[in-house]
Amino acid sequence: MSAAFDADALARLFVEARAHHAKLDALPEGARPANADEAYAAQEATLRVLRADIGGWKVGAKSHDGPIQGAPLPADGVHRSGARLSMHAFGKAGLELEVAFKLGRRFEPHSGPYRDDDVIAAIESVHAAIEVVASRFAAWPDVEKPWQLADLQNHGALIVGEGVPYDAAFPFISPAMTFDFQGAPLFKGEPANPAGDPRRLLAWTVNHAVSRGLAVERGTILTAGSYTGLALPATSGTAVGVIEGLPAVELHFA
Template sequence: MLRSSRAAMDTASASPSLSRLLAEARRNHATLGESPPARAPADAQAAYAIQHEILAALDARIGGWKVGAKSASGPIQGAPLPQDDMHAHDARLRHAAFTPLGLELEIAFRFSRRFEPSATPYSDADVRAGIGSFGATIEVIASRFAAWPDIDRLSQLADLQNYGALIVGEFVPYDERFPFAAPSLRFAFDEHDVVELTPANPAGDPRRLLTWLVNHATSRGIAVTPEMVVTTGSYTGMFFPSDAGTAHGHIEGLPPVGLTLY
């Protein structure tokens, strides 16, 4: 019995970590089977640690962040975005590189100042005063788990919160009068409207997410810089294109953003 138990422990210790499996799947545009319970993160803090282990394994620089909430008062969560998976307006990406492939139209922000690592939280006033510019983005949703969406939420969080890529439109100077909770917009794929519900961010005003993000990063020793893009959740729900084509998003008051899948 002792020998069998020791063998089981040796096998477990030799198994690749979840962060390593997810990093390799991301690098190779591959998918995994459903994460075994022994590999699933124990809690949100473990999931956030795995996110950064993935970036370290890929030798990836943080180019930005995604952050969101499912309701105007609900809990907030987020993920760092690898710089190499961020692209300019009118980018071209392979449809087959993402499984599944969902598209969301979002608003993102950049700060005009640097938030240094700190054990003391930054205030809402500090963060709001630091917003420098904003623009439209298209997030490509993808998963490294073949069984998605039937995957536990902590494993999805560890997998960079189902992040595939981000298409970043042109930014304009920040305007606090902008109707952030529910702007007028159009989101189309091959000229067909793909917005089925009234456009709105489930988090309410997405600026409420920014203070959480700044404190989430800086409390972990990571500076939030003016170069980073912080995208803040979908106004359109998730659209799953079945084939190649061109997505085009226009949020009134912001420059358009587009993506071609081939």
């Protein structure tokens, strides 16, 4: 991390933008993250300024063997299915349908490292989830990648359906699904997560958190990347995601 970067200064800008539903045009010198380490420091500073507990993590990768990145999610931004949210609170917002995992044990700070099998064994349940993707930057998505990562990886909100017990036989690579908004489909083609099997992202997330001194609490939700790409609804309405084998998830955008 460069000595010139001030994670707390950037966090205050993000929190102010969130509070006033404002957008940032640029970042001042000293508050511009240049790499992932600086972005992660800004994420953690943002949660401190918000005085927010971590309710979940979002994690993803652009390819089956590509690098993984993630972000902690404020607990008050993680909602049950049926949530009613104001789309105007987010400005330009996108929707993605994802598979999320709830952990059934706590992982202590500075513990590990954990293997894939260790974390998969801790999965309590599997859920369909809708992520609201939103940015604090006016130019999004044309924004520097470390800036987006610092901004909780463009996180707006997460809506989580009811869960079912983990089953290793579930078709995680390409489950059958539909994703509709006001009855019209939000995506066409075969659903696919660019990371491949999303379970490969879970141990990275836990190890990333605990290595930075953060506990991963029992009941934490890990949402692991979109199967449907990003849809940008233009009006208010209801989004319904149905993933075969999982309870449906529903979001009402007012």
